Amino acid sequence: MSTRTPRRNSLPAEHSGPHSRRLGMVAFVATFGGLLFGYDTGVINGALAPMKVDLGLTPVTEGFVVSILIFGAALGAAVGGKFADRYGRRHNILVLAGVFVISTLGCALTPTWQVLAVFRFVLGLAVGGASATVPVYLAEVAPAERRGSLVTRNEIMIVSGQFAAFVINAVIFNVWGEHSSVWRYMLVIATLPAIALLVGMLRMPESPRWLSSRGRDAAALAVLKQVRSPERAEAEMAEVRALAEEERRSKTGGWSALAVPWIRRLVVIGAVLGIFQQFTGINSIMYYGTQMLQTAGFSSSGAIIANTANGLFSVLGITVGIMLINKINRRTMLISGFALITLFHILVGASAMFLPDIAAKPYIILFFVVAFVFSMQGTLGPLVWLLLSEMFPLRVRSFAVGLCVLMLWLGNAGVTFGFPPTVDALGLAPTFFIFAAIGVLGILFTAGMVPETRGRTLEEFESDMQARYSKAT
Known part of the structure; x- marks a missing residue:
């Protein structure tokens, strides 16, 4: 017989306090992954016309350079999810932030379209990995009552990143449009949120549910106490621990x-x-x-x-x-x-x-x-x-x-x-x-x-x- 977890109505109600501000900061930092997702998928629209001239793209190579990020994202989503299960959600986001920085700089500094395609593919790996990891991290850190609004903040950041790409492209093109390398300025802007994600996640906790699944209950409870009231953290930890034990038995x-x-x-x-x-x-x-x-x-x-x-x-x-x-x-x-x-x-x-x-x-x-x-x-x-x-x-x-x-x-x-x-x-x-x-x-x-x-x-x-x-x- 499997162990049944306590029902949600047995949990103490959530209330505001320092833990609420900490939870808000965790969500804010993690969703920079969504902002990068949006910006990196939207920026190519405005950058493509000057890029074609500067790199000598043909219609075939143009389509290849644009689409290669999507295939990288598909692979990154599948592989990133597995890595997040093995090494942890926070660890995965940190690695992805580093990949965002390196691949963005590679795209902006590329000498040829072939090199650009390689870095666009690597950038796609980061985009896909973030799209699979960040929502899971947010869902596992958030209380049930606020899970919907916190997880969907990532989607806000995605569309905000796309909108920001449209606006920034327009501004940069109107200011430096006469330069053949203007598209490089558009791309390199994405390093700023990538660095913010990397630095910010160094101070963020790991998912308490992932920690418990690895038998690290004390660390999981310590994280819950950062983002819940003390009584709620203790009660919720009982649910997490019971389910983790059941899952360990299920193998x-x-x-x-x-x-x-x-x-x-x-x-x-x-x-x-x-x-x-x-x-x-x-x-x-x-x-x-x-x-x-x-x-x-x-x-x-x-x-x-x-x-x-x-x-x-x-x-x-x-x-x-x-x-x-x-x-x-x-x-x-x-x-x-x-x-x-x-x-x-x-x-x-x-x-x-x-x-x-x-x-x-x-x-x-x-x-x-x-x-x-x-x-x-x-x-x-x-x-x-x-x-x-x-x-x-x-x-x-x-x-x-x-x-x-x-x-x-x-x-x-x-x-x-x-x-x-x-x-x-x-x-x-x-x-x-x-x-x-x-x-x-x-x-x-x-x-x-x-x-x-x-x-x-x-x-x-x-x-x-x-x-x-x-x-x-």
Whole structure:
């Protein structure tokens, strides 16, 4: 018989104090990984035009240099999750911060496009590793009541990093645009948050749940006392210790854990959610927003200006999502998000197909695109990352998140490669109708498969899932 963990209602209520400020600082420093994620994926958009001239990129080498980061991120997500399980979440983030610094400098100082591609791939490893490790670290440090808002701060930093890349690129180009190496200035800016992450994490604690899984209960309790009230730390430690002991007896982890039906089911759910998040087409806007708006009817200069609205409303959407995420059940918010996204995809497609070519047409399309971005970033954007950090048992949490984020990044790569030729072959309207159909499938999948995690500790959710699906099998 397995040891059941105490229920969440037996835990003392959380209240503010010095531990709350310490928890806030931990979240602030760790989410610099998300900021780097966003900046490094967004900066290439503005840097690409001068880079093509300076390095003599052809269309083929241009596509290779842009896309190589995504493949690096996919590999980094899978490998980074495994390393975080083996060596610790904090240790992994520290290593990734060092990789961010080295690879960013390598990209900025590169003499040829071949060297640039190598450093872009290494940078992708750091981006993917951070995308898999930071949400897990935040989820394991946060109390259940605040887990949603703390984990989704990472998503705020991701979209803020993308928006910052758009703005910084515009400023640098307007000031130093006559220099052929202006793109190097755009890239090297990312070393500043990378150094901040490296220095900051030296003063941050390790995940208490990971420490307990390694038999270091005293160290785990000491960390909990930094970020909880004393009585809450003691009570919560009892949950962590009981579950860690149960997991040590179960002797499963990594790939072998996928033989357990309920764990395999959760991994499949997480992987499919990651793919659905990307197949909403959000990164078709983040990577190709300017080109898409030109297709919709904007001039070249008008599209560049209009595209900043996507970055702004991406940040606003995440902000609204953070305000709602601890007040609405995860499943309800996911289904609502898919419904809104599907609606705006249909409206974008219908506007592109049926509106006459009048002066207002591009602005109407822009309005619906911005509404899609806002809806996506206010629901699926943070929720998928949050669910990935919540669903998996401790012994395979980073491994499982890494596997799911690998599928998410492969979905990202599919959209990145597929969007331009699809628009070229079918047109803007049919492309968005395809996105709408995928949204309908997302609604059905969420309603039928995705479990509810809100309001339960990580240990309680694991215990419930194990009991439910063990009986089912």
